[in-house]
Amino acid sequence: MSTRDSPARRKATSTSSFGAGGRISHDASAYYARAFQPEIDASNVGVEQTAPEDSLDRIYAHSSEDMHELPDGSVHLMVTSPPYNVGKEYDEDLTMDDYRDLLRRVLAETWRVTAPGGRACVNVANLGRKPYIPLHAYVIADAAETGFQMRGEIIWDKGAGAGTSTAWGSWMSASNPTLRDTHEYILIFQKPHPKTGFGRRAPNGSENTIGKEDFLESTKSVWRFSPQSAKRASHPAPFPVELPRRLIQLYTFTGDVVLDPFIGTGATAIAAAIAGRRYVGYDTSAEYCAIAEERIAEAIAGT
Ligand SMILES: C[S@@+](CC[C@H](N)C(=O)[O-])C[C@H]1O[C@@H](n2cnc3c(N)ncnc32)[C@H](O)[C@@H]1O
Secondary structure, three states: OOHHHOHHHHHOOEOOOOOOOOOOOOEOHHHHOOOOOOOOOOOOOOOOOOOOHHHOOEEEOOOOOOOOOOOOOOEEEEEEOOOOOOOOOOOOOOOHHHHHHHHHHHHHHHHHHEEEEEEEEEEEOOEOOOOOEOHHHHHHHHHHHHOOEEEEEEEEEOHHHHOOOOOOEOOOOOOOEOOOOOEEEEEEEEOOEOOOEOOOOOOOOOOOOOOHHHHHHHOOOEEEOOOOOHHHHOOOOOOOOHHHHHHHHHHOOOOOEEEEOOOOOOHHHHHHHHOOOEEEEEOOOHHHHHHHHHHHHHHHHOO
């Protein structure tokens, strides 16, 4: 028997003390049977419902703390970037407790409208330096408290597009050097499904649309693309359409409903419409809602 065919070699695709190189048909049952694995509670996930036709492909100009237009279990993917409470024109000057309470209310409402097996993706940057405020850690804790299971964490490497900040603290001195973030996070959560756990089955007549190269790139945990110019999007903190585009291709089937509870100037809706998905957005600013409607119409006309 050659080394290649030896039982020891074949066994390497189950979880071992040394890990395994090849992962096709990998048997990870030993890893998932370990005592530190969290119990998955799918007892309160509800059932999937269909959103009324006239509630879809709409942007609502009110707070997403109340998304009454959407029935329970009617959204398949949420993609958003929340307000950061850093003094942008739409930010109130909230304490950290009040800010987290706002996000918790929106997360709870997102949980309500998410279908069993649906995903929720939150783009967030950390703030400040003195001290550094790890907003992403708070979002992870609060989403878990709401009931979401975490599925992964993408580092969005903004590279040169992150700007040329010179806020490095003490220049070439150990006195007080300061890190300059050139990345943001995209946190991936899921409402478990009572039957399939973490899988979703394609609804009748719907399809996957992701290509091979896109799939290979998007399943890596570091994404590299440039940020969106604030000036061009007429919004102080837009994300580029590429961000929701990748998430929509990865996590939804055609015809699925994609929600952005803080939609700003509409990047998530644009990506959804172009990909043949349905969208719903919320923003407290009537001005951003109007810009979003305009950008969506332009994007649809251009396809
Ligand atoms: C970081 S921006 C989102 C930008 C968006 N991703 C884009 O590409 O344009 C956050 C947005 O949340 C909105 N907002 C703030 N509080 C809100 C609330 N309670 N409900 C809905 N939208 C809110 C702000 O007006 C702002 O447009």
